[in-house]
Amino acid sequence: MTTHTDTLAELRASGHRITPQRQIVLEVVENSAEHLDTEAVYQRAHEKDRNISLATVYRTLAILKDEGLIEQRYLARDHAREHYEPVGAPEHYHFTCLDCHQVIEFQSPRVNQMRAELEAELGLLILQACLCLEGYCQSCAAKRAAARP
Amino acid sequence: MTTHTDTLAELRASGHRITPQRQIVLEVVENSAEHLDTEAVYQRAHEKDRNISLATVYRTLAILKDEGLIEQRYLARDHAREHYEPVGAPEHYHFTCLDCHQVIEFQSPRVNQMRAELEAELGLLILQACLCLEGYCQSCAAKRAAARP
DNA sequence: TTCATTGCAAAATTTTTGCATACGA
């Protein structure tokens, strides 16, 4: 398990300076249960430091992501927006219903299986896997089938 | 294999009108080998109809996507931008190297396996699967390992 | 001290929307 301190050390080791702003952004991502997009990270960071700027949050998230210190996830419902979470969070992906818009989180061993296969076959080092599914949930699929026989 | 005419019929059946602009947008997506983002679709559509507007392209792509008549794909390299392609294109996903930025296309039976499992277990109807991987390709991974022993 | 980092504001980019007009069915 990577700790906050470890992550800061890695950040420094990769040639970046440790600033209060960066510590705050990291804390926010590490301590949130949900996936936060950039705006949400900014809002929470802003509560801790009234002077932090949105530009700094953008820049910091980009650095942390580039260094592999946080992960990005995309929700299908709002795919264009990146959501961040700490590395090491339990693996899960998202299915979004196109009709009722509920998000169903799921796990599947197939993803890691595939990652391992690709790494072995193609020699890749896979750091991030983005997987999101869209379609209709059970009840909405049933409704649509009934509406259009 | 769904034909252009079939797709238009489905579009009409779902309550939308067939306009020259919509036909052009559909043709562009169907006839392009690459994945086009909205701007690229607009550019190609614009060559065929100098008066077509970007707003119409946005609106048309949204409709076609909502109706499941085209699919969206996301490339990890440029994840925030949607890329469209016709339904029924051969399954493939993307890995992007964070260093040299090359995009490696790959296939994996694990995806369909997972889709089938999820549909069976959760009763979902999965229409779109977005999967993109990021990390380092074989040579870039080797370089990084050498640079930071 | 030195240079990476910051905040601010402006710019750039991308997408959406209001509305009068045009046109498909």
Add this chain to the structure above:
DNA sequence: TCGTATGCAAAAATTTTGCAATGAA
């Protein structure tokens, strides 16, 4: 004819960037 769809232009939403001042190492 009737109401959807369009083009335009303006607005909204999101992200990036220039620059002088600040502050981490």
